[in-house]
Amino acid sequence: MSYRAELALLGVAFIWGASFVPTQDAVGTMPVLTFLALRFALALLALLLLFSGDLRRLNQTKALWSGALIGLVLFWGYLFQTWGLRYTTVTKSGFFTGLSVVLVPLLAALLFRRRVSAPEWLGTVLSAAGLALIVFGAGGATIDFNFGDLLTLLAALCFALQIVLIDRLVSQANYPALLVAEIAVVALLSTIGALAAGQLAFVWSLPLWGDIGVTGLLATALAFWIQSRFQARSTATRAAIILSGEPVFAGIFGYLLRGDRLQSGQLLGALLIVVAMIVAQRR
Numbered sequence: 001m002s003y004r005a006e007l008a009l010l011g012v013a014f015i016w017g018a019s020f021v022p023t024q025d026a027v028g029t030m031p032v033l034t035f036l037a038l039r040f041a042l043a044l045l046a047l048l049l050l051f052s053g054d055l056r057r058l059n060q061t062k063a064l065w066s067g068a069l070i071g072l073v074l075f076w077g078y079l080f081q082t083w084g085l086r087y088t089t090v091t092k093s094g095f096f097t098g099l100s101v102v103l104v105p106l107l108a109a110l111l112f113r114r115r116v117s118a119p120e121w122l123g124t125v126l127s128a129a130g131l132a133l134i135v136f137g138a139g140g141a142t143i144d145f146n147f148g149d150l151l152t153l154l155a156a157l158c159f160a161l162q163i164v165l166i167d168r169l170v171s172q173a174n175y176p177a178l179l180v181a182e183i184a185v186v187a188l189l190s191t192i193g194a195l196a197a198g199q200l201a202f203v204w205s206l207p208l209w210g211d212i213g214v215t216g217l218l219a220t221a222l223a224f225w226i227q228s229r230f231q232a233r234s235t236a237t238r239a240a241i242i243l244s245g246e247p248v249f250a251g252i253f254g255y256l257l258r259g260d261r262l263q264s265g266q267l268l269g270a271l272l273i274v275v276a277m278i279v280a281q282r283r
Helices: 003-018 020-027 032-057 061-084 090-097 100-112 118-136 147-169 175-196 206-233 236-243 245-258 264-280
Strands: none
Touching (some): 003 245, 020 061, 020 206, 032 206, 061 090, 061 147, 061 175, 090 147, 090 245, 100 118, 100 147, 118 236, 118 264, 147 206, 147 236, 175 206, 206 236
16 A cells, blocks of 8 residues: 555545636536546546657557546546536535545446455545535534435446546556546547537636636646546545545535635534544554
């Protein structure tokens, strides 16, 4: 296990948490599929420039097919999450996305019969409890659950499956080709979907293209490069627990940039997620 690698994954959680605000801004003025097509096309261009030498030298047919499979899952995850941001808040979207931490060990055990250690299970339970407090800890007699929240739950399932597949298929030798294929599939499917839905429309706005640049280069190219390179040095469950810090960072940025407020119960939930990350490090 590499603590440096897991610190890098925490950086991914920070980047993804920070990306909810520009994503919500973008889909408020541009169709969802068009935004995803531009975001992932920009990320694909950056990765092709970064890995051009690796892709020419190596025969990575199997890695390309594996990347295409992961990209298919990732496309549905981002479609559900980005679509959901039209109907829910930045903070709630981040928190519901974080529920993937509960699904990762279940999927790993069900699909690949992978043994999950006791500290990892405990960290998973603590993360789930923290997320529940964050979502439902605002007080009041009713639970505000809407269509956007349902879409985001579907996204969480897809993201959990993506983490499990990376754990199963990615290695230090094949990750460049696999990552390029993964991002290319999302860009291609988003473009096809936008064309089929008649949504391929461009809006010439400097703030909008700033949002596309931030999400494409930082939250996609950089973040997925880090995940693909470093997750192999951890386990799927531990990676999921670390990435569950994403909704905490989303809540922080939602508070700073959107005025979203966290109640005491929600703050306790954020603390539980931090505790879960520490517990999961026990061997």
